[in-house]
Amino acid sequence: MKILHLLIFGLCCLIAHSISAQDIVVIKDGDFVRGTIKATNFSTVVLKNEDESIVQYEAKKIKEFIWNGETYVAKPILIGKNLEFRFFRLLEQGTVNLYAIGGNTMAEEPRPKRSSKVRPSFSVGGGTGGLGGGIGGGISIGGGRNSPAEQPKRVMPTTYFIEKPGTGPLVEVPAEGANAPGKTQHIKNVLLQKMNNDSDISTRINAADLFSPALLRQIVIDYNKNNAKP
16 A cells, blocks of 8 residues: 555656746736747747647747746837847846847747648748847748757857846846956946945945856845845
8 A cells, every 4th residue: 555655656757847837928917828838039938838839929918838847938128219029038026137049049940740741840040130240030830841840959159238227128148258248337337337236346346357157146145135125
């Protein structure tokens, strides 16, 4: 009997893990869809539902999506003279929020049912949206016998954005390194604009000679610990 209980418990854990491992598209609070996310170009996301149907969502029409355990939030941002919505990966959340866009985010080709007459294929366009190396392009959904077996996968450079709710829109922070050498003073100005009410954090920001992505994230973590909302 004890072995049977252990087997049942193990099966329940396996089912629970399978459910929790699914990707989620949140339309709005309390309204979400589960499935498998197959591609995103940062302004749209493609979800394969449990019945294997394919749905494409625009950033301006949903709140966020959860992909491989990471949350991507739809936020408005000025591109040229137009206010557009893009998906930003949430790194840290609190009094100040830190986001990233780019990095290891790539398309994946779904495997259709054998009975399907048309084989869908996905590709993500890099685009030239003007945000940190280019955001835009399109997710193409095509098909036919001549469709390539695999679409090229792209990895964009990572660009960071900081937000302090109630103080204006997202602001780009070009964390220094391979992507943004020689921008120390500009980064200091941006960070101090959002966190100058904390003297210890301000001192660390002013004393920094270089802002690596790791240092940027740690400063935000420490600021949020010192300034947690009651």
